[in-house]
Amino acid sequence: MTPPPFLVELPVAVPMVLAVVWLLLPRRFARFLARPGALTAAVAVLPCLHWVWRHGPIRQPLGGWMAPLGIDLYLDGLSAFLMLFHACAGAAISFSAAGYFPGSDAADRQRTDLFWPLFFLVWGGLNSLVLSLDLFNLFVTLELIGIGGVGLILIRGDAGATRAAMEYLLQALVGGMLFLLGAALMYSRTATMDLHLIAEMLTPDPVLNIGLALILAGLMVKAALFPMHFWLPPAHANAAAPVSAVLSGLVVTAAYVVALRLWYAGFHQLAPMMLPPILSVLGCLGIVWGGAMALRQDRLKRLLAYSTVSQMGYLFLVFALASEALPGQGWVWAGAVYMAVSHGLAKAGAFLAAGRLQTAYGSDRLSALAGAASTHPLAVMMLALSGLHLMGLPPGAGFAGKWILLMAAMAKDQWGIAAFILLGGLISAGYTVRAVEACLRPAESPIETAPVRAPMFPILILVLAPFVIGILLEEAGVLLSIGAPVDFSEFPMPGGLR
Amino acid sequence: MNAGTLMDLILPLGLVVLAEIILRQRRAAEAVAQFMVFGLLMAVAWVRVDAPDLALTEAAIGSGVTGALLLAALRRIGPHREPTRPLPSPARLPVYTATLLLGGALSWALIELWSDPVSLTAAVDARLAESGSSNPVAAVILNFRAYDTFLEIGVLLLSALAVYTLAGSRGRRSLEEPGPVFQFYLSRLAPLFAIVALYLVWIGSRRPGGAFPAGALLSGVGVLVLLGASPWPLGLHRKVVRYLLVAGFGVFLFAGLWGGRYGAMLTLPPEQAKAWKLLIELACMLSIGFSFTVLFACCAGWLGDESGEGT
Amino acid sequence: MNPQLVYALAGAWICAIGLRGFMGEVDTFRRILGANLLGSGIFLVLVAVARRAPDGPPDPVPHAMVLTGIVVSVSGTALLLALLARLHEEHREEGEGNE
Numbered sequence: 001m002t003p004p005p006f007l008v009e010l011p012v013a014v015p016m017v018l019a020v021v022w023l024l025l026p027r028r029f030a031r032f033l034a035r036p037g038a039l040t041a042a043v044a045v046l047p048c049l050h051w052v053w054r055h056g057p058i059r060q061p062l063g064g065w066m067a068p069l070g071i072d073l074y075l076d077g078l079s080a081f082l083m084l085f086h087a088c089a090g091a092a093i094s095f096s097a098a099g100y101f102p103g104s105d106a107a108d109r110q111r112t113d114l115f116w117p118l119f120f121l122v123w124g125g126l127n128s129l130v131l132s133l134d135l136f137n138l139f140v141t142l143e144l145i146g147i148g149g150v151g152l153i154l155i156r157g158d159a160g161a162t163r164a165a166m167e168y169l170l171q172a173l174v175g176g177m178l179f180l181l182g183a184a185l186m187y188s189r190t191a192t193m194d195l196h197l198i199a200e201m202l203t204p205d206p207v208l209n210i211g212l213a214l215i216l217a218g219l220m221v222k223a224a225l226f227p228m229h230f231w232l233p234p235a236h237a238n239a240a241a242p243v244s245a246v247l248s249g250l251v252v253t254a255a256y257v258v259a260l261r262l263w264y265a266g267f268h269q270l271a272p273m274m275l276p277p278i279l280s281v282l283g284c285l286g287i288v289w290g291g292a293m294a295l296r297q298d299r300l301k302r303l304l305a306y307s308t309v310s311q312m313g314y315l316f317l318v319f320a321l322a323s324e325a326l327p328g329q330g331w332v333w334a335g336a337v338y339m340a341v342s343h344g345l346a347k348a349g350a351f352l353a354a355g356r357l358q359t360a361y362g363s364d365r366l367s368a369l370a371g372a373a374s375t376h377p378l379a380v381m382m383l384a385l386s387g388l389h390l391m392g393l394p395p396g397a398g399f400a401g402k403w404i405l406l407m408a409a410m411a412k413d414q415w416g417i418a419a420f421i422l423l424g425g426l427i428s429a430g431y432t433v434r435a436v437e438a439c440l441r442p443a444e445s446p447i448e449t450a451p452v453r454a455p456m457f458p459i460l461i462l463v464l465a466p467f468v469i470g471i472l473l474e475e476a477g478v479l480l481s482i483g484a485p486v487d488f489s490e491f492p493m494p495g496g497l498r
Numbered sequence: 499m500n501a502g503t504l505m506d507l508i509l510p511l512g513l514v515v516l517a518e519i520i521l522r523q524r525r526a527a528e529a530v531a532q533f534m535v536f537g538l539l540m541a542v543a544w545v546r547v548d549a550p551d552l553a554l555t556e557a558a559i560g561s562g563v564t565g566a567l568l569l570a571a572l573r574r575i576g577p578h579r580e581p582t583r584p585l586p587s588p589a590r591l592p593v594y595t596a597t598l599l600l601g602g603a604l605s606w607a608l609i610e611l612w613s614d615p616v617s618l619t620a621a622v623d624a625r626l627a628e629s630g631s632s633n634p635v636a637a638v639i640l641n642f643r644a645y646d647t648f649l650e651i652g653v654l655l656l657s658a659l660a661v662y663t664l665a666g667s668r669g670r671r672s673l674e675e676p677g678p679v680f681q682f683y684l685s686r687l688a689p690l691f692a693i694v695a696l697y698l699v700w701i702g703s704r705r706p707g708g709a710f711p712a713g714a715l716l717s718g719v720g721v722l723v724l725l726g727a728s729p730w731p732l733g734l735h736r737k738v739v740r741y742l743l744v745a746g747f748g749v750f751l752f753a754g755l756w757g758g759r760y761g762a763m764l765t766l767p768p769e770q771a772k773a774w775k776l777l778i779e780l781a782c783m784l785s786i787g788f789s790f791t792v793l794f795a796c797c798a799g800w801l802g803d804e805s806g807e808g809t
Numbered sequence: 810m811n812p813q814l815v816y817a818l819a820g821a822w823i824c825a826i827g828l829r830g831f832m833g834e835v836d837t838f839r840r841i842l843g844a845n846l847l848g849s850g851i852f853l854v855l856v857a858v859a860r861r862a863p864d865g866p867p868d869p870v871p872h873a874m875v876l877t878g879i880v881v882s883v884s885g886t887a888l889l890l891a892l893l894a895r896l897h898e899e900h901r902e903e904g905e906g907n908e
Contacts, residue, residue, distance in 0.1 A: 009763040013755060016652070020748045023740050062645045063757070063764040069621050071645045114663045121656055128649070136874055140649045143881045147653055150888060151660030159899045162664070166837070166892040173885045174831050174844050180878060181824065181851050185607055187871070188858045191616040207607045506812035510819030513853070517823045517846050521830040526838055533842060540849055547816050547860045548867045552875055556852070559879050564845065564886060571890035575838065575897045593833040601825030608817045608854070615861035617868035634869035635876070643873055650877045657884040661891055710876055786880070793887035797894055 007047055008060040008075045008131065011083050014044040015090075015124035019117040027113055034116055038094030041123060042087035045080070049479075052080045057483025059133075068192030073131040076483030078337065081476065082130040082257060085341045088465055089249050089348050090123050092458035097242040099454025100355050101155070111155050115242075118155075122148035122246065129254050135183035135193040135215070138258055139176060142222060146172035149251055152243040153235055164234035171221055171231040179218030185211035199266035199485075212270050215262065216279075222255035225279075225316050226286030229309045233293070236305035241355020241454075244301060248308045249348030249462075253340050256315050260340075263319055264333055264485050280320030284420040286313025291427030295434060300354045300364040303435055304347065307390060307428065311343045314402075314424055317417055321408045330488030334480045335404030338473075342398035342466040346389035349462030352454070353382040357439070360449040366435065371443025373436075378456055380439040385463045387432025391425050397469035397476070509543055526575075530568045537561025551635060551708075558714035563790055566721055570798035630771030636708055640775045644764045648754060651746045651782055658743045658789040665801040691719045695787070699779045709746075709779040713786025720791030724800060743792070746785030750778050817857035823850030841889050848882040 006013075018037040022030045051058070057076035066072065097119070101112035125144040132138055146169065153165040183193065189207045190198050202208065224232040236248045268276075290310030297303040318336040322329060356379040357372055358364040373380045392402035402421060409418040469476055481488040516536050523529040537560050544553040622634045622642065629637035639647050698712040753774050757765035766774050795801045827850055830843020852875045859871040 005761060006758045006763070009754075009758065013751070013763065016747075016751055017755075020744055020751060023744045024748070026737070060762055062762050063641060063766070064761050065625065065642045068618060069625065069642050071643055111663050114659055118656065118659055118663075121652060125649070125652070136643075136877075137646055137649070140646050140653065140877060140881060143885065144649050144653050144656060147656045147660060147885060147888065151656055151663050154660055154663040157663075159896065162892055162896055162899070166889060166896065169885060169889050169892065170831075170837070170840060170844065173882070173889070174828075174847065177844070177847050177851055177882075180874075181604075181854070184851065184855050184858065184871070184874070185611075187874075188611045188861075189614075189616070191618055207610050210603045210607045213603075503812065506815055510815045514819050514822045514826070517826045517850075520842060520846065521826065521834070521839065529839070529842060533845070536846075536849070540853065543816055543819075543853060544856050547813050547857050549856045549859070549872055549875075552856060552872055555876060555879060559883055560849065560852075564883055567883075567887050567890050568842075571894045572838070574894040590833065593829060596832065597825045597829040600828055601822045604821035604824060604854070605818050608814065608821055608858075611858065612811060612814050612817075612861060615863075617859070617862060618870045619862070619866060619868045622869050634866070635872045638869045638873035639876060643870070643877075646873070646877050650880050653881050654884050657888045660888055664891060664895060710880065789884075790887070793884070793891065796891040797887060799894060799898065 003051055003055070003058050003060075004047075007051055008058060008073050009062075010044045011041075011048060011087075011127040012073075012124050012131065015041045015120040015127070019120035019124070022117045022120065030116070031113070034094055034098065037116075037120070038091050041120070042091040045083045045087045045127075048075055049080045049084060051075070052077055052482055053479065067134065067194035068197055071132070071134045071137050072194060073128075074133045074196070074483075075131060077479045077481060078257075078261070078484065079130045080482075081337065081479055082254075082341070083127050085253075085344060086123060086126050086130075086250060089245070089345060089462060090119075092462045093242050093245050093249075093348060093352070094119070096352055096454045096458040099452070100241045100352075100359065108157075111157055115152065115155055118148050118151045119246065122152065122251070126250055126254050130257060133195045135186060135195065135198075136180075137193070139180045139183055142179065142255065142258070143172070143176050145251055145254065146176065146222070149235075149247055152246060153239045155243060156238060156240050158238075160234070161238045164231075164238040167231045168235040171228070175218045175221030175228075177218070178214050178221070182211040182214030182216075182218065185214065195262065195265045202266055202269055204270070208270050209272055212262075212267055213275070216259060216275075219255050219259040219262075220282075220316075223252050223259065223315075224309055224312050226282055226289050226309065226313055229286065229290070229312070232309055233302055233305040236308060236351075237299065237302040241301075241351050241358065244305070244351040244355070245348035245462075248305065248351060249344040252308060252312060253344040256312065256340055257337075260318070260333070260336055263322065266485065268319075268322060276320040276322075279316050280414075280417055283313045283316035283320070284417070286310060286316070287420055287424040287427070289313075291424065291431065294431040295427070298366050300357065300366060300369065300435055300438075301351065303366075303431055304350050304354060307431060308343075308347060310424065310427065311339075311347075311390060314405075314421070315340055315343075317405060317409075317421065320414065320417060321405065321412060330481055330484055330486040331404055331477070332408045333484065333486050334477050334488075335401040335408070337401075337480060338397040338469065338476070339392075339401030339405070342389050342396055342401060342469065345462050345465045346386040346396075346398065349459050350383055350386035350390075352459045352462065353379045353386070356452050356454055356456075356459075357383075359452045359454070361447070362450060366438035369438050370441040371447060372439035374442075375447075375449050376439075376452075379459070380436060382456075382459045382463050383439070384432065384436045387428065387436065389463075389466045391428040391432065395470045396466040397473070398466055400470055400473050506546060509539065509546065513539055513543060526572055527569075530565065530572060533568065534561050534565035537565065551633075555710045555714065558711045558718075559790075563714055563717060563794075567794055567797050570794055574797070574799050628768050630766070630768055630775065636775075639708070640778065641766065641771070644750075644754075647782075648747070648750045648764070651750055651785065654786060654789045655743060655747045658792050661793055661796040661801065665796055688719045688722060691715050691722075695719075695783060699776070699783050709782040709786060712779075712783045714790065716783060716787025717790030717794065720787060721794050724791070724795060724798075739788075739792075742784055742788040744785070746778075746782035749781035753778055811861075811863070813857045813860045817854050820850045820853030820855075820857060823847075823853060826850075837893055841886060841893070845882070845886055848878070852878060 294306035389398040541553040541557040629641040695712040695715040827847030855871040859868040
């Protein structure tokens with residue numbers, strides 16, 4: 001059965017059309033476009049989801065040329081799942097974004113208005129990134145997302161944001177170039193840039209090894225793996241709250257997912273023996289370093305940003321557990337996706353909640369937030385709930401992911417990794433408690449808080465979504481197994497999750 | 499050993515040495531001048547490896563536009579530069595190791611690669627007729643890998659938007675009055691550049707040329723006009739500015755959606771391909787030219803919200 | 810030795826030098842120059858790789874990648890320089906305000 005035309009392109013095209021229409025319309029009309037537009041962009045994913053669920057994966061050759069000559073988009077369970085994640089987070093962020101921007105003077109307005117076209121372009125880019133199978137196209141898309149992210153950070157307009165944006169852009173550009181260099185080597189050897197076609201041609205070959213190492217290095221910079229994470233905390237902490245949510249929730253996750261896709265497409269056969277241990281050591285160091293730094297921060301948003309570094313460390317442990325084909329390896333893959341998505345949703349929610357507190361108290365210093373639990377109980381509760389996801393407590397998807405990784409580590413006798421997974425959970429508990437405890441302290445004197453315009457329900461959706469995935473875990477697993485290059489046959493711990 | 503062989507040894511070596519010199523140069527202005535020379539030599543190198551069409555773009559964008567941007571930014575940074583401290587010595591070892599590792603590994607990989615020259619040349623040639631171009635590079639850019647080009651125009655649009663976000667938070671510097679000789683040349687050069695840019699787009703499907711060098715040339719016009727103290731590229735009505743910036747991406751997107759009727763996004767049926775591609779290239783030329791002008795103006799500090807009345 | 814290989818090797822070492830400039834310098838302006846050199850090196854490698862076959866026309870696909878890559882890298886550089894110049898100006902004004 002042939003898919004309806006335009007099915008796969010829709011999730012990319014809709015946000016991009018929105019961005020263009022936004023820029024063409026006069027501002028006073030364009031403002032009304034934001035929320036309906038975001039909803040349309042979110043709904044545009046549903047046909048893809050439906051098709052994948054019913055009929056399986058499809059490959060869409062753009063322009064009608066096929067790979068290796070042209071560029072193909074590949075819609076499978078993973079891309080549908082991730083686009084659904086983008087849709088959920090994107091819609092939630094759009095519904096609350098306007099509430100976080102100061103709307104007072106004209107210059108501010110002009111800047112914050114640009115949030116929408118930037119955001120929609122980044123959204124389209126994120127969807128394109130999870131659909132694309134073409135190495136060079138992935139490079140261009142990563143740059144699109146990176147430069148879009150820089151524009152989004154600049155909406156904050158102060159010197160701290162400008163400095164952070166500059167460092168972020170510099171790192172993103174160089175990371176992209178390393179990726180491009182790796183892609184160039186891959187192409188020169190195989191005469192194709194298509195991941196699946198390259199995977200068919202993989203043989204032990206130093207050129208491909210070097211190419212893979214460069215590509216992974218580029219992605220590690222973009223995903224802020226220790227020690228390439230230094231750009232992340234200032235960038236994510238200095239941006240406006242909805243922008244932090246986009247960057248920490250969606251953008252880093254997307255870079256990680258590209259690495260995951262490459263690895264499982266068969267590139268893990270290429271990796272020299274020492275690569276998985278190196279990645280796992282960096283991952284462990286990232287968990288500890290990011291966690292320890294989060295524990296030491298005195299600002300809420302910086303704390304959350306360092307927590308992202310710590311969580312990215314977790315995600316890179318997967319590569320050490322997936323170096324050889326194992327029955328049930330598919331579940332390790334799914335576990336990594338659960339963790340990445342759960343972190344993305346929870347972190348976006350946490351940043352939006354932190355933004356509410358920052359608006360109310362005029363600062364995100366932990367010392368200034370005393371009494372927040374009584375004035376803004378819901379926001380503090382959301383912060384605590386998102387902390388639960390970061391720790392990996394049941395019944396969220398984060399718990400499931402962490403549990404699967406733990407089981408896989410023990411099945412492979414990787415006790416060190418198992419220990420670090422547990423330790424990371426403890427550290428996340430530590431910094432979550434620190435943040436929540438600061439809000440629970442009674443205020444010494446009654447503080448005048450500013451009114452918060454941003455609505456609460458998007459945060460609620462973001463924080464509850466990982467629970468929903470946790471409940472629908474098997475369905476999510478079935479979705480992820482559609483068109484997946486890994487074996488889902490045997491569940492590592494039958495029935496052990498519910 | 500003939501002159502060509504000798505040049506093929508000296509030029510690559512010279513490029514490597516020049517790269518090293520640029521980074522060792524302690525005075526930034528001289529480093530920029532050397533970087534521009536580096537760009538021009540690079541263009542010559544590209545002619546030597548049979549890429550004259552790319553050399554044109556490299557000379558125009560890689561050397562010309564980048565050089566202008568570097569100079570504009572440097573003038574604003576001025577004498578109040580960050581002090582140039584050397585890296586603390588414990589950090590030097592990993593940096594040098596990584597550098598040597600990269601150079602060595604790449605060299606090894608390239609020597610390996612030379613024994614087995616695989617390429618898509620034959621695949622491109624086989625379907626060149628369907629693309630509506632006779633130039634294979636143009637066919638790859640606007641047909642086979644049009645999606646990359648589309649997203650790349652998106653990157654350009656995003657940087658222009660980011661620059662407007664940046665400029666929105668501050669006032670701007672005023673333009674400086676140029677001498678009369680400059681204005682005399684400007685009034686004659688600017689139209690000439692514009693005509694050459696159009697010509698480059700027109701021949702793009704058959705011979706080296708196309709939207710990129712043409713856009714670079716147009717941005718050259720924009721920069722010259724700004725240097726001539728005429729702020730019209732920046733003083734245009736806000737709507738016009740937005741239309742110009744979004745034109746390339748918007749037309750490309752529209753063409754892509756239109757092509758979706760034939761099966762997949764960006765499908766251009768052969769009988770319409772030529773017209774669509776000309777339209778896309780013209781729009782991209784305008785957007786590239788105007789975006790680089792705006793980016794240059796922002797680097798020079800000329801972009802601001804002084805004329806800012808929101809539409 | 811194939812003369813194009815010499816250009817490719819030069820590209821490889823320009824990449825290495827550029828990366829050192831990016832990682833090993835403290836001054837941001839110089840790091841931007843390093844990143845640009847890295848880009849130039851990559852483009853030289855790509856253009857040379859396209860010309861590996863001893864006869865026939867060069868491979869157009871790397872050429873297209875280079876054209877796309879140049880625009881991406883110049884857009885990024887321009888934005889970086891704009892940010893850097895802005896930071897310097899703000900820094901200077903702060904300095905004047907304190908005096």
